[in-house]
Amino acid sequence: RTQYDLILIDCPPSLGQSISAAVLASDMVVLPTTPCDFSDSGIDITVSEINRMCDDHDMKKIPMKIILNQFDNREKDSRDTYSDLIKHDQYGDMMFSGYIRKCKDIEKYRRKKSTVFESTASTAGREDIDTFTCELLGMNDLKNNISEIRESEVIEG
Numbered sequence: 001r002t003q004y005d006l007i008l009i010d011c012p013p014s015l016g017q018s019i020s021a022a023v024l025a026s027d028m029v030v031l032p033t034t035p036c037d038f039s040d041s042g043i044d045i046t047v048s049e050i051n052r053m054c055d056d057h058d059m060k061k062i063p064m065k066i067i068l069n070q071f072d073n074r075e076k077d078s079r080d081t082y083s084d085l086i087k088h089d090q091y092g093d094m095m096f097s098g099y100i101r102k103c104k105d106i107e108k109y110r111r112k113k114s115t116v117f118e119s120t121a122s123t124a125g126r127e128d129i130d131t132f133t134c135e136l137l138g139m140n141d142l143k144n145n146i147s148e149i150r151e152s153e154v155i156e157g
Contacts, residue, residue: 006137015049023050029062030136032069032100035081043091066091067132068099078102096135100128 001007009026011019023029031046033039047064054061066085072078082099085091100106106125109116116126133139 015046020053023062024053024057024059026062029064031064031066031094033066033081033085034070035068035072035075035078037077039081040084040088040091043085047090064094065096065136066094067096070102071099072102096132098128098131098135100132101125103128 009022011022015023029050031043033043043066050062050064053059068078068082068085071082085095101124103123103125105116105123106129109118109125116123116129119126
C-alpha cells in the first residue's frame with residue numbers, strides 16, 4: 001500500500017478464500033453487473049456476503065459501487081435493470097453514473113489480449129471505459145474542468 005497509489009485486483013465472480021482475502025484488503029469493491037432479471041439477486045448475495053465478512057473480522061464496512069457491464073439500450077433487460085437499480089433504496093447510491101455498453105470492439109481487443117486504448121480510434125468501448133475509470137479515480141471534476149478550459153480557449157482564441 002505504501003509503494004502504490006492504486007492497486008486494482010480483478011477477481012472472478014465468486015467468494016472463495018483468496019477472493020475473500022482480496023476483498024478484506026480492499027478500500028473499495030466494484031461490482032460489475034450484467035443487466036438481466038437476476039442482477040439484483042446477485043448483488044444482494046454479494047453485498048450481504050461482503051458485509052458478513054467485515055462483521056466476522058470486526059472491520060468497518062467496505063464501500064461498494066456497481067457498474068453495469070454489457071449494457072444495451074435496445075434490450076428491455078438492460079433498461080429494466082438500470083431503472084430498477086437506480087430506484088433501489090440501497091443500490092441507487094452505489095451506482096456509477098455511467099455504464100459499459102455492449103460493443104464488439106471490447107471483445108475484439110480482449111481476444112487480441114490488448115485494450116481499447118491501444119488504438120487511436122474513438123469507440124464506444126473506449127469512451128465507456130475512460131468515463132468509468134475517471135469516475136472510479138475521482139477524476140470527473142478534473143476532466144470537466146479541463147474540458148471547460150479548452151472550450152473557453154477555443155471561444156476566446
